[in-house]
Amino acid sequence: MKAEERKELEKNSLEKAILNLKTLFSGTRLYTIIGVIALIVASVLLWNYFSRERTSTQDQIFLDLENADSVEKLEKYITTHRGTTGGSVAKMHLARIRLGKEGIGQLVTNNAKQRREAFASIDQARKLLIELTSELKEDKTLLQECYRSLALAEETLVSVPSTEGGTDSWGSVDKAVEYYNAAAAVFPDLEVSKKYKERAGKLSSEKDQFIAMQKAIYTLPELPVEEKKDPPPTVNIPMPTPKDVPIPKIDDLPKVDPKGGDPKDNPAPKKDDPTPPKTPPAKDIETPAPPKK
DSSP, rough: HHHHHHHHHHHHHHHHHHHHHHHHSSSEEEEEEHHHHHHHHHHHHHHHHHHHHHHHHHHHHHHHHHHOOOOHHHHHHHHHTTHHHHHHHHHHHHHHHHHTTTTTGGGGSSOHHHHHHHHHHHHHHHHHHHHHHOOOOOOOHHHHHHHHHHHHHOOOOOOOOSSTTOOSOOHHHHHHHHHHHHHHHHHHSSSSHHHHHHHHHHHHHTTHHHHHHHHHHHHOOOOOOOOOOOOOOOOOOOOOOOTSSOOOGGGGGGOOOTOSSSSSSOOOOOOOOOOOOOOOOOOOOOOOOOOOO
């Protein structure tokens, strides 16, 4: 009896569950559930699509960056991808070129014009690096390089007056100390950071000596003044015209016999003797006897 009652209860529970599901999926509730499921599926598909597109765009950005192998291409790339990670990396590449190859690397010359252009390039690099200190806060390695490069730029520009003939300096030792300390603070436990800290302390304590040394090294030579010379005097030489050149008349030319004159007056040259020269008689040549067997 108990088994039959338990079986009847299970049957009633199953029927009740089926009726509840039927009630749940009937009418507008069914459409609501189907709509929610469709919305979830569409969201997943859209997320996958935009994720792939974003990855493809990032790949193309860095591919274009790899092909930007000149100053002109880097400047164009920075303008196109401004505000992106690729744009900041390209700006870092350009700052390295301005500071190193076109800047400090061009100071070892006696050409005053070339050295002024090199100092201007260093100043352009400094402006780019200042912008990068706010763009590369998440990339600690590049951020430290920015501060170290800024300090180097300030050290180099200390010897250059900001205006022609002025007494102030285009660079600042105090700024160089600030940038070295900032570079050391990025990775304070690294050995290179400790060297930046030492450099900052040395510049701060030997500020006047450092400025004097930089000015002695990088003082621009005076450009030679070209003396104005008077142009050479012009000499007007009259050139003869065809009217001024006398043309001889035919009657004034010497007469020549067309036959070449009397042949007796010009004897023919002697011909070589056709007889061949006598050769001396050949001597008798003794032939050697054959060897005995």
